[in-house]
Amino acid sequence: MTNLIIELSKFAFIILIAIYTLLSFSVLKKKNQGEIRYGWKMQNLLLFFIHLLAYVVMYLQKEEIKLLIFYLFQLFLLQAVLVMTQVVYPKVNRLLLNNMCFFLAIGFIMLTRLSFDRAVRQFQIAAAALVLAMFIPFLIRRCTFLEKLTWLYGMAGLLLLTAVVVFGKSSYGAKLSLKIGSLALQPSEFVKVSFVFFAAARLAKSTAFRDVVLTTLTAAAHVAVLVLSKDLGGALLFFVTYLIMLYVASKKPLYFIGGLGAGCVAAYTGYQLFSHVRVRVMAWSDPFRFIDKEGYQITQSLFAIGTGSWFGMGLYQGTPNKIPVVEEDFIFSAIAEEFGGIFAICLILICVSSFMMFVNIAMQIKNDFYKYTALGLGTIYGFQVFLTIGGAVKFIPSTGITLPLVSSGGSSMVVTIAMFAIVQGMYLLKEDEDLRIEKERKQNAKARTGKARRSRKTKAEERS
Amino acid sequence: MTYLFTGLFTLLIGYFIYFNGFLSSEVVNNPYNSRQDTFADRIIRGEIRSSDGEVLAETKTAEDGTEIRNYPYGNVFAHGVGYSTRGRTGIESLANFYLLTSNASFGEQITKEIREEKNIGDNVITTLNARLQQTAYEALGSRRGAVVVLEVETGRILAMVSKPDFDPNRINEDWDALNDEENSEKALYNRAFQGLYPPGSTFKMVTLLDYMRENPDYVNFHFQCGGQLTEGNYTISCYGKKVHGEENLQKAFAKSCNTAFSSIGLSLDEDTLKENCESLLFNRDLPLDLPYSKSSFSLKSGSTPAERMMTAIGQGETLVSPVHMAMLTSSIANDGIFMKPYVLERVESYTGDTVKVFHPAVSGRLMTLEEAGILEEYMKAVVTEGTGSRLADLGFPVAGKTGTAEYSSDKNKSHGWFTGYSVTGESDIAVTVIVEEAGSGSEYAVPIARAVFQTWGTLNEH
Numbered sequence: 001m002t003n004l005i006i007e008l009s010k011f012a013f014i015i016l017i018a019i020y021t022l023l024s025f026s027v028l029k030k031k032n033q034g035e036i037r038y039g040w041k042m043q044n045l046l047l048f049f050i051h052l053l054a055y056v057v058m059y060l061q062k063e064e065i066k067l068l069i070f071y072l073f074q075l076f077l078l079q080a081v082l083v084m085t086q087v088v089y090p091k092v093n094r095l096l097l098n099n100m101c102f103f104l105a106i107g108f109i110m111l112t113r114l115s116f117d118r119a120v121r122q123f124q125i126a127a128a129a130l131v132l133a134m135f136i137p138f139l140i141r142r143c144t145f146l147e148k149l150t151w152l153y154g155m156a157g158l159l160l161l162t163a164v165v166v167f168g169k170s171s172y173g174a175k176l177s178l179k180i181g182s183l184a185l186q187p188s189e190f191v192k193v194s195f196v197f198f199a200a201a202r203l204a205k206s207t208a209f210r211d212v213v214l215t216t217l218t219a220a221a222h223v224a225v226l227v228l229s230k231d232l233g234g235a236l237l238f239f240v241t242y243l244i245m246l247y248v249a250s251k252k253p254l255y256f257i258g259g260l261g262a263g264c265v266a267a268y269t270g271y272q273l274f275s276h277v278r279v280r281v282m283a284w285s286d287p288f289r290f291i292d293k294e295g296y297q298i299t300q301s302l303f304a305i306g307t308g309s310w311f312g313m314g315l316y317q318g319t320p321n322k323i324p325v326v327e328e329d330f331i332f333s334a335i336a337e338e339f340g341g342i343f344a345i346c347l348i349l350i351c352v353s354s355f356m357m358f359v360n361i362a363m364q365i366k367n368d369f370y371k372y373t374a375l376g377l378g379t380i381y382g383f384q385v386f387l388t389i390g391g392a393v394k395f396i397p398s399t400g401i402t403l404p405l406v407s408s409g410g411s412s413m414v415v416t417i418a419m420f421a422i423v424q425g426m427y428l429l430k431e432d433e434d435l436r437i438e439k440e441r442k443q444n445a446k447a448r449t450g451k452a453r454r455s456r457k458t459k460a461e462e463r464s
Numbered sequence: 465m466t467y468l469f470t471g472l473f474t475l476l477i478g479y480f481i482y483f484n485g486f487l488s489s490e491v492v493n494n495p496y497n498s499r500q501d502t503f504a505d506r507i508i509r510g511e512i513r514s515s516d517g518e519v520l521a522e523t524k525t526a527e528d529g530t531e532i533r534n535y536p537y538g539n540v541f542a543h544g545v546g547y548s549t550r551g552r553t554g555i556e557s558l559a560n561f562y563l564l565t566s567n568a569s570f571g572e573q574i575t576k577e578i579r580e581e582k583n584i585g586d587n588v589i590t591t592l593n594a595r596l597q598q599t600a601y602e603a604l605g606s607r608r609g610a611v612v613v614l615e616v617e618t619g620r621i622l623a624m625v626s627k628p629d630f631d632p633n634r635i636n637e638d639w640d641a642l643n644d645e646e647n648s649e650k651a652l653y654n655r656a657f658q659g660l661y662p663p664g665s666t667f668k669m670v671t672l673l674d675y676m677r678e679n680p681d682y683v684n685f686h687f688q689c690g691g692q693l694t695e696g697n698y699t700i701s702c703y704g705k706k707v708h709g710e711e712n713l714q715k716a717f718a719k720s721c722n723t724a725f726s727s728i729g730l731s732l733d734e735d736t737l738k739e740n741c742e743s744l745l746f747n748r749d750l751p752l753d754l755p756y757s758k759s760s761f762s763l764k765s766g767s768t769p770a771e772r773m774m775t776a777i778g779q780g781e782t783l784v785s786p787v788h789m790a791m792l793t794s795s796i797a798n799d800g801i802f803m804k805p806y807v808l809e810r811v812e813s814y815t816g817d818t819v820k821v822f823h824p825a826v827s828g829r830l831m832t833l834e835e836a837g838i839l840e841e842y843m844k845a846v847v848t849e850g851t852g853s854r855l856a857d858l859g860f861p862v863a864g865k866t867g868t869a870e871y872s873s874d875k876n877k878s879h880g881w882f883t884g885y886s887v888t889g890e891s892d893i894a895v896t897v898i899v900e901e902a903g904s905g906s907e908y909a910v911p912i913a914r915a916v917f918q919t920w921g922t923l924n925e926h
Binding site: 004288299303304305310317319322344345348352356382383393395 | 466469470472473475476477479480481483484487488489491492494496497498499500502574577578580
């Protein structure tokens with residue numbers, strides 16, 4: 001009987017996520033407020049079913065009561081976030097809110113399946129981060145001085161990154177984390193935000209040639225320090241993000257092309273200089289030849305995805321733990337193995353819809369600083385998704401980057417939640433602005449009709 | 465900007481779909497994929513069958529639920545079919561994923577899931593022909609060695625025999641003895657694919673090809689064989705101290721004249737010879753799905769006359785695997801085109817519905833049509849008037865080359881080679897035979913090839 005439930009649940013998961021994905025795109029096209037509200041509610045319901053079903057399937061196989069207790073905690077957290085955010089910020093962007101909760105839930109499910117302890121830790125960090133993130137939109141509205149702190153962001157970021165190079169502890173060939181007491185922090189995650197703030201503030205201030213050079217040099221210094229700590233995925237991420245921000249701010253294609261050219265040269269030099277870059281590229285180009293060593297991780301990932309095929313093996317039916325670092329860099333492969341390829345594609349599409357929403361919001365904001373910040377954070381998010389999934393399916397060489405909100409990793413979790421909250425804050429600012437403009441227009445219109453009426457009156461009086 | 469990212473993600477999703485749709489079955493089937501083991505909990509391993517419908521491996525379930533893998537042909541298919549209980553080898557490894565995947569009807573699968581019964585895995589039909597395999601197996605008798613039979617036009621592997629062999633039904637009982645370091649038999653070793661032997665005179669096919677490429681006027685070649693040739697202080701003599709007298713190139717080849725060919729060896733450019741050898745896949749990876757050893761050719765410029773003479777007649781440092789020799793031979797038969805050898809023909813559900821069909825694939829061209837034609841003419845002469853005359857009365861024409869490879873300083877010990885093919889124009893076969901520690905190829909290897917050709921002849925009559 002359990003077998004049958006597992007079999008059927010696979011198809012249920014696929015149907016549920018497919019409808020969710022469809023709604024992520026279709027609701028945005030709807031005009032009717034009632035329909036839109038219904039669409040978002042529907043998404044929450046689908047999320048609720050997927051989450052519930054996953055824990056039922058896991059409980060049936062493990063029969064551990066702690067799974068159910070953990071489920072209830074998660075249910076409470078997700079519901080609280082959905083409800084509280086809407087109460088505090090009625091105009092919140094629902095797509096981003098829903099998707100954030102969706103990724104969190106998928107992450108909790110997959111991590112529970114991979115390693116219960118990690119999942120609990122992930123849950124605790126997420127809960128704390130979500131509580132703090134509730135204040136972010138409020139702070140953004142209040143702190144109008146944010147765009148004036150240009151060099152502060154730049155210096156703080158560089159300092160943090162340098163600290164990692166000097167004091168950092170290395171893992172998998174890259175120096176990533178900094179130990180403070182019992183906490184292992186990954187400063188490069190936090191620097192993502194300060195970096196975007198720096199670039200946005202500087203570019204909003206001026207895109208004159210001299211300023212652009214200064215800004216670019218500082219950005220390049222970030223990238224260089226990341227390269228020194230051998231975090232090449234991070235370096236690539238920062239590089240691309242800056243390039244896109246620069247292009248959007250300056251509107252000069254020449255900068256973009258020049259930047260790309262410089263990037264190619266840098267990539268080639270990096271390839272020649274660092275053996276672990278060559279190893280990754282080698283493992284990517286022909287993993288089966290180096291299946292015992294360099295290609296082990298990527299071939300295990302491909303085995304997982306291939307064995308899962310379209311419909312997946314079902315929860316606990318695969319062996320995703322065979323992939324080294326599956327909880328972080330290769331969680332996508334674990335999802336593809338047990339939930340199947342169709343589910344995985346839907347997950348990519350939901351990431352895409354979140355990314356497009358980030359960009360959409362950025363394009364509507366009038367204030368340059370906020371605009372570039374939203375754009376930069378969106379690019380970080382989108383490109384990070386691309387790098388990690390592309391690496392897992394061997395579309396590009398693996399870069400050792402996490403899938404935002406889904407992968408295990410405290411720093412990444414905190415920062416991504418903060419990123420979502422910051423963009424929410426900017427979205428709310430824009431809504432405020434729209435509201436103010438709307439009001440002004442109404443007042444102007446009223447004033448105009450009042451004036452007209454008055455002038456008509458006077459004319460009539462004159463005539464009489 | 466948005467377009468750029470949308471493009472990237474579209475490509476990513478496209479690649480993912482391509483991977484799942486087209487690449488994954490091969491990836492998943494990799495023997496390193498330990499996920500396959502978990503399938504065995506839910507699926508009864510399917511059967512392996514020969515192309516003529518014989519069951520080569522099947523799983524029998526006892527009443528208490530224990531499964532036994534049964535190999536009705538025992539030792540005959542030992543290396544080709546392999547085993548699956550002590551690790552996996554041969555087709556058991558190659559087709560593991562298919563054998564442990566069920567394509568029974570959806571309804572049946574669900575019903576069995578509910579009843580918590582195992583589903584029945586798919587059957588794999590191989591290209592191996594049980595009659596040819598049995599013939600080759602018996603013809604090799606108690607000798608050590610190997611036989612490879614390929615279908616020329618397609619690259620289908622019709623038979624592969626390696627001796628000493630083992631009984632896959634008793635793999636668990638015999639495991640320790642088979643792996644005993646002191647056991648010189650190395651019976652688990654698939655000599656047909658993994659064995660490396662000096663090619664002996666079969667290498668004259670390569671020397672001949674290189675000579676023709678280096679000397680466009682090769683038809684004018686003539687040589688006076690005095691039974692031996694001395695260069696410096698090294699002397700090479702013809703087999704059995706024979707004196708062949710006045711020869712043109714074809715006669716020198718047909719009679720396998722060592723004296724003539726070592727003199728050719730002295731005239732060849734070492735680098736060109738090496739290049740040509742590598743274009744014939746020496747020192748190269750072969751497109752094979754089963755484990756094999758790479759053939760090696762190491763002569764380089766600046767080598768001594770003795771080394772050059774020996775290399776030209778297939779002694780020297782050169783080593784070749786039987787399957788590589790069979791591939792070279794079948795390329796000559798196939799107008800120079802080299803087909804990728806394959807052993808899996810198709811996959812069927814246990815009820816007989818086709819799941820997957822494997823098709824012949826061209827791997828490249830090893831020589832021009834003209835070169836293949838000339839080699840064929842010369843190799844026919846080997847049978848009609850040379851060392852392969854025991855194949856002259858089969859009722860259909862055969863082209864081939866014999867070889868006798870000395871492998872130690874004891875000149876009386878040698879491996880016998882034959883490699884050749886039928887020239888009828890209809891589903892022709894290439895047969896390669898190596899008999900270890902026997903004697904001359906014409907005496908020991910040719911009769912085995914003859915038995916295989918004969919069986920093939922009777923199979924084709926029906």
